[in-house]
Amino acid sequence: MSVRAKAALVGLAVSLAASVAFAQEGATPFDMSGERGPTVEKTPEQSGGGATVKDVKVPEKKAVATDLGTRRYIIPAKSLLLEGETAGHSFPVFLTPQQAGGATSISLGYSNAVVVAPESSRLTVVVNDVMVGEMPVQSAEGTKDIRFDLPPGLLRPGVNRVSFNAIHRHRTDCTIRSTYDLWTALDPARTYLTVPADTSGRLLTTDDIAAIGLGPTGQTKFVMVVPEMGQPASTNALMRLSQGLALMAKMPNQTFAVAEALPATAAAGELTVLVGTAGDLAPLLPALPATARTSAVATFVDAPAGDRKVFVVSGPDWPSIEGAVEGMVSPIDRPLGVTREALSVRQRNASEMPLLTGATTRTLASFGARTSEFSGRRFRTGFDLGIPSDFYADAYGEATLLLDAAYSPEVLPGSHVDIYVNGNIASTVPITNRNGGIFRHLPIRVTMRHFRPGPNRIDIEAVLMTQADRVCAPGASALEEPRFALFDTSEFRTPRFARIGQLPNLSALSGTGFPYNGQVDPIALYLDRLDTATLSTGATFLGKLAVSSGRALQIRPEASALAIGERNAILIGTISQLPPLVLGQTHIAAESASSWGAQVAGEGRKEATRETFDSWQSRVREGSWNGQISALETWLQDTLDISISSLRLLPGDEAPIEPPDTARFFIAQGDSPERTATWTVLSAPTGTDLEGGMTAVAQDPRWQQLDGYVSLDSRNTEALDTRAVSRTRFVATQPWTFANMRLVAANWLSSNILAYAAVFCVLSILLGIATSGLLRRFGRES
Structure with a gap:
């Protein structure tokens, strides 16, 4: 037998032995998990000044099997979609010093649309402006779990910013319409920071209340145990305390549940608060401080069972409890007369939300937006701003976006830039130049009719059409040559608007x-x-x-x-x-x-009678004056x-x-x-x-x-x-001035155009009478 034949037999024997060993170790009959591909866990490694990423294959179930007590959830919602060719969301995560020092990794579970091309689509995770992980978007058949290790010292006590950014490209289509089919869904229940169990849920001081965190569905809950809830004396302290706790946490989906009995456990994103006199809380809480019988206390103590902490507000009587509550609330309360410059940064995202109270000009950089280059078909980005409660310019007011942007020569006429306010289209600017161009403070008027008091969202969307997209050659959707750029030197300018409640x-x-x-x-x-x-x-x-x-x-x-x-x-x-x-x-x-809410036996018949009546009413109205007026109103x-x-x-x-x-x-x-x-x-x-x-x-x-x-x-x-x-x-919310009253009158007349027409006619008649009298005074009849 030749040497080559012997080598072939040895190789065949080794292959058979390896196959048998693999089958004996843990093969599952008809297991097709290998066809879907293993979960890829990427770990950043410190190397010089940057971070490199290596692929480590781990079973998907292993990534899921984590103690719930060690999870700090990130996304304050039931679901999160990153939609379009480019999308991103940032979230604040408040950590205690112990949690920040002990956090080891960040995990996320995601799935995506089947039309997303994995070879040219990326999902990145950024923590405190440091990218901790990047991966291709390739989980169209189910939710995939990924874990990234965190570099030491990256997280800090207090607020940390966690961002998820996605770049999507379509597998086969290059049309604008196809960009609406691109998405990546993050599962909030599988997206979290991993924190050691001994520090994850142990809050030590009132400052740590901000670290209560979220549940797996984005909820935050305070369970307030009040044995004497039926006494009127407890109501004021309870309602004042709920406001103080809400201001400390500032979570977007926080709720309060008042109970008489102490719950045995507390889930993620929950904090148990006991409120009552020392005599009422002593049977529920053996660890109640002895000083509660003589003076007011507001502190964390050990729960009767388990390793968690509960927050206690107690004292010898209810006046002392109210004093303890006021001692908690006063340091964080905003005094009357002190004007806010920004709304809460933890309401929607981790960026500042400045409050615009009048004529203001701010760059997009001050809103948290950044310079971006884009190579796709539909670019979208945005920022948040606050509007005061006495805003009154929804019928006539116009803000101005001074746009700094550029587009390449391949962008065809018919492309356009759209501005949205709270999801409503507010302005459109067409692109008409065939040879590319640069916008330098291009003024775009943005109607203020969709603004509302409080948080507002402004989105900038560029729809870009090219000849290459019409041809849509293979691989065209994955080209990376930039077509459009938006610069953070762009400015958003609001005029002086009417202010009245x-x-x-x-x-x-x-x-x-x-x-x-x-x-x-x-x-x-x-x-x-x-x-x-x-x-x-x-x-x-x-x-x-x-x-x-x-x-x-x-x-x-x-x-x-x-x-x-x-x-x-x-x-x-x-x-x-x-x-x-x-x-x-x-x-x-x-x-x-x-x-309201009464269940009657004939409810089904009553509903059928109502439907029949509505049907006859619509038939009769078709040829009546009511129908014509309705048609006129629609027109x-x-x-x-x-x-x-x-x-x-x-x-x-x-x-x-x-x-x-x-x-x-x-x-x-x-x-x-x-x-x-x-x-x-x-x-x-x-x-x-x-x-x-x-x-x-x-x-x-x-x-x-x-x-x-x-x-x-x-x-x-x-x-x-x-x-x-x-x-x-x-x-009236502002000192009386003629300028403000003029703007108020302008908005009111714009909202009531018939009254405006009547005033216009009256003024026209008065002008005619005055002109006629003036002509007669000078001896002229015409």
Whole structure:
């Protein structure tokens, strides 16, 4: 036998032995996991001044099997989509010194659209402006788990910025339409920092409350154990404490649950807070400090079971407890008269959100945007800014974007740059030059009709068409030659706009806490009963108001809604327990107290009767004046952007609202009987719906939808049902000046064009009479 033949036999024997050994080790019958490809874990290594990445193949299940107690979740939402050819999101993560020093790695679970080309699409993870990992986007068949080790010293105590950035390219298509099919989904439950178990959940001081973190679905929850919740003396301290805790945490989806018993465990993103006198808390908490029987205490102590900490606010009596609460809240509270320059940085992302109160010019760099070069077809980036509660320029105001950008010669005419405000198109600039060009402070007018008090999102989108994309040769979608560049020297300029408060206005309530944010006197708070559902609703609502206002609000509980009088008030309770006066002032139909949520035997027949009636009504209206008016209204709105409601001399009254059976919770706002104060009502058919509805509305996406004078929440939809305001009461928020009043008048007349036309006609007649008299005075008849 030849040497070559012997070598071949030896190689065959070795291969067979290796195959048998692999099969005996752990092969699973019909296991196709190898076809999907193994999970790739990338670990950055320190090498000189940069970081290199090496691939380490690990089983996917091993990456998932991690102790839940060691996870610090990052994404404050149920899901996160990175959409389009380029996308990115940044999130703040607050860590204690122990957590920052002990964190070892960051993990993420992701999946992507099947049309994403993995060879030219990348997903990067950046922590505190240092890239800790990069990988191809290649998980179209399911969620893949990736882990990156963190360099020592990268994380710091306090706020850390974690960013996820994606670049997508289509496998086969080069059209603009195909860019909307590109996405990467991050799973919040599988995206977290790994922290040692002995430091992950142990909070030691009140400063550590900001490190409460998130749950796997982006929730933050305070469980407040109050054995004496039925006593009126506890309400004020409880509501004040909830605002202080909310201001310390400043998480976007935080809620409060009031309970009588101490829970056995606390999940991720939860903090247990015990509030009560020393005599009431001693049976629940053996580790209660002995000083609580003689003086007020506010500190962390060990829980009766487990290795977690619970926060205790106690004292010999309720006045001392209120003193302890005030000692916590006062250092973080913003005094009245101190103007905010920025909204909370932890509401939406990790960047500053400056508050623009008038004529201002700021570069995109000051908003956190950066210079970007782009080689694809649809580029999109944006920034956030804040608008004050008394903003009143939605009918005539225009901001200006001074654009610094460039595009290559291959970009064809027909391409355009679009500006969006809160998801609504505000301006479009076409690209007409065939030979490329550079924009130097190109002014783009941006209508302010879609601005709202509080946080606002401005997006810049460039739609780029080229001849190469029309041909779409193989590999064309992966070309990296830049076509477009946006420079952070671009400026956003807001004019001086009218400033006057408008009531009712739930948009200003959710955005900045108006009208309660600047109130000196305590707000009247009425709770129909002191049970877990009502107290939880009140604590959650006041916590959201505190974060929106940037300060803790002073409240005064009231035993009777009728004793409130002409004071700003918040009223919370089931609809059957609220007085008819309260319902009437907030434009809720009185019959809703008995009909809303009631289950009747003939409900199905009633719904069928209603559908039949609506059908006949539409058939009759087709040839009637009502149908023609409806068609005219639609034509005016679509063609001239004019609504029938603006064609009025004087505003009409708000129509009473009867909540539909699909709604479970509402927030309504109206005037007091003498129209000198504002009442805000939170109600639902039952206590369970009251607490559940407030928990749903407290989530940041829904909280930002509050608008009009009534917003209704439904179990079946994510969007709130809002009712626009017809009759507005103006409230002075600025010193009287002619310039501001002129802008107020301009916006009011722009909103009421029929009144503007009447004023114009009257002034024209007066001008004609004056001109005629002047001509006669000089002896001329014509």
